[in-house]
Amino acid sequence: MNTLLIKNVLLSGRKTNILVKGNRFENLDAPSDTVVDNVLDGEGTAILPSFFNTHTHAAMSLLRGYADDMPLDKWLTEYIWPFENKMTALDIRNGSELAVREMIASGTTFFSDMYFDIQETIDIVQKYGIRAAIGITFVESHSKSEQKDKLDMLENWVDPTGGRIMLTVAPHAVYTVSSELFVKCADVARQHNLKIHVHLSETEKEVTDCKAQHGLTPVRYLDNLGVLGPNVIAAHVVHIDEEEAEILAERGVTVAHCPCSNMKLSSGHLNYALLEKAGCRVTIGTDGACSSNNLDMREAMKFAALLAKDRSGNPQLMSAEDAFRIATRNGAEAFGIDAGAIEKGKLADAVLVDMNNIKMQPCHNLISNWVYSADSSAISHVLCDGKIIL
C-alpha cells in the first residue's frame, strides 16, 4: 500500500508528522524518519479536514455570471433553461471540469451533484481524484424509456474508482416529480441502499403550490409518501415550520443549506435555530455557480454563520466551530463517508492551510481564522483519498 508522510504539520496546535497509508490516516504522531513512498513538507501549514459540498450542479459553472440580479421566473425561463437546452455532452464535460478544478482549488474533496449527462461528470471526478455522489435526476417530463434507462444504470453501475464515487437517486422536486415517481425513487433507493438527493421547500411558491395541489406542505407531503428517511439529503429547506423541522429530524433527513444561492435569489433564509433545536443534521452546499456564483465552501461557510446570527439576532448561534463541522464532518457523515476529521483510521481527505498567509495572522484561533477570515489563497495543498490532488 502506498505511504505518505506529511512532515512538520500543525495538528491541533502541535507540530507533528502524519503517516497516511493507502487512503487512510495511519499515525498522527509518526517518527520523522518513517520510511515512506512520498514525503510532503508541511512546514508552516496546519492540517484541517477538507470540505464536503452537499448540493451542486457542477456543469452549471459554465453559466457563472450568465444571468444575475433578476426574479427567479425570468432567470429560469428566459436565461437558464434556454441555455441548458443547447448544452451538449462536451459542454457538460467542460463545465464539470471547471467546477472540479475550482472545488479542489478551494479545498473541497466531495460534492453531491444533480444534473444530466452524468457520465461526463463521472469521468472528470475519476480523472481529478476527488469524491462525488452523482445524482441520477428524475423528472416527470422524461419519457418512460428514459426513466427505465436511468433505473437500469442504477442497478448495473460499478464505481470505476473503487470507492470515490457513489450514485444517488435524485427526484428533482415536488413540482417536477409525481407522487408515483417519488414512491418509485424511494423504493429503488431502499432496494439498492442509495441516498436520495432532492430540492425541498426552496421557495414560498413551492410551498403554496404544493399545498394547493396536495393539501400538504412539501415536507409533510413527502413524509406522507414515505420518502423521508436517513438516506435523504434535502437541499435548501428554507420555508418550514417548527413541526416540519421535527419531522425532518425524526426521519433523520439531512439538510443541505445553500446560503449564497438562497440570498442571491431572494428565496428566503434557512432557519438554523429551528433546525438545530429540532436536532436536524445541517450541511452546506454551494448550489450551482449560476446562482451562487462560485463553489467556494469557505465563503459559503462564512455566509452560513453570519446569516444564522443575522436572522436570529443571536451572535452565539452557529459558532465558527459549528460552521466548520457543518461544512466538513456533517457532510461526510450524511453520505456515509468515513472522513471529515483528522483522526487515525479516517479516510485521508484534508487541506493544508498556509499559516503565513496574511489572512491567517495572527492566530488566536485557527478555526475562526479559517471560517471568518481566510480565502483560497491560504490553501497550500489538498489531499483526497490519501493522494495529493493540489
Next chain:
Amino acid sequence: MNTLLIKNVLLSGRKTNILVKGNRFENLDAPSDTVVDNVLDGEGTAILPSFFNTHTHAAMSLLRGYADDMPLDKWLTEYIWPFENKMTALDIRNGSELAVREMIASGTTFFSDMYFDIQETIDIVQKYGIRAAIGITFVESHSKSEQKDKLDMLENWVDPTGGRIMLTVAPHAVYTVSSELFVKCADVARQHNLKIHVHLSETEKEVTDCKAQHGLTPVRYLDNLGVLGPNVIAAHVVHIDEEEAEILAERGVTVAHCPCSNMKLSSGHLNYALLEKAGCRVTIGTDGACSSNNLDMREAMKFAALLAKDRSGNPQLMSAEDAFRIATRNGAEAFGIDAGAIEKGKLADAVLVDMNNIKMQPCHNLISNWVYSADSSAISHVLCDGKIIL
C-alpha cells in the same frame, strides 16, 4: 514625471495599452511603443478600479479571531477593551502593518480609519504607498489637554506623502461624545475643510439610549446639533426610519455600510432599499478585523449585495454593478478623491485581475465574476497613485 505603460490589458472588454503619467491615467489607448520609464505586462488581466474601504480600525487586525460568537457587551467589556488597554504604540504599528498588507493583497488602495496612536498608522500608510483618511478620535473620557493636543495636530498637520493621506475628525459615537464635543468637532471640521467620521445608529441599544437621554434618535439628534453635512461619513446606520434616510440624503451624508460586522455581531441589517430610495450615498467598509474578521472588500461587496437581496426579498436590488460602484467610486467620491474609475485624468488606483483564475471563468460578465465569484487569488497587481504596490 514618472511614466508607466500597462500593456495588453483588458479595459471594458477590449485589449489596450494604458499610459500612466505621474499619478494619473494619461491615455487609455496608448501606442504599444510609447517610450516610458516602466512597462507592466498586463496580458491575461483586466483592469478595474481598486476598493475604497470607508470604515476600518486597522490596528485591530491584531485581534482577529481573538473573540467571536458572543454578545456585544461581553465581547467589548471582557475581551476587546481589556486587550486594547494593553496595546502599545508598537502593537498599533504592527497591527496597522498587518492590516495594510492584507488590504493591498485584496485590492484595496484606500481606507478610512478610526483608532489611536495614529502616527504609527500614518507611518505604515506612507511606507506601503496606499491612501488613507486617518481619523483623530474624540471621546468624552479624554482629558481636556488630550483633546487640545488632538485639535493642535489637526491644525498643524502636513501630509508627509503630499496627497495620499488626509486627517478626519472622528467623534466616536453619540454614546461616547457629549453634545458640546460634537459641536466643537463639527466646527473644527468646517474650519479646516475636513471630513467627519462617526459611528451612527449601529445597534438598537444606541437608538433607545439616545432617545432616553436626548429625546431624539441618533440621526435626528446629530442633525439638531448641526453636525450632519456632506462632509460626514457615518458608519453602520442600521437602525433608521424612512424620515431619517431622507434627512441623511438631504444633508449629503455618506453611509459606510459594514455588512459582515453587523451580521456577525447580530447588530441588525442596513436597509439598502430605504437609503437608495432616499438618494443617500452608500459606500462599503469592513470595520475592524476583530468583528469582520478580515479587511477583504471583495467579500464585503458580495455580502452587501446578497444581504440587500435577502433583506428586501428583491433579487434585483443592489446588482453586481451597483455593489461594485458602491465599493469603489462611491467611496472615492465620499472622500473627495479623484479616483474610483479607469478614466483619463483620474488618479491611477487600480487592480489587475487575472482572467485565467478559475473563479473568473467563463467570463460572461466581468463585474459579476468579480463581485460574486472571485477572491484575492485572482488579483495579479495593485496600483495606487500611479505606482505598482503589489
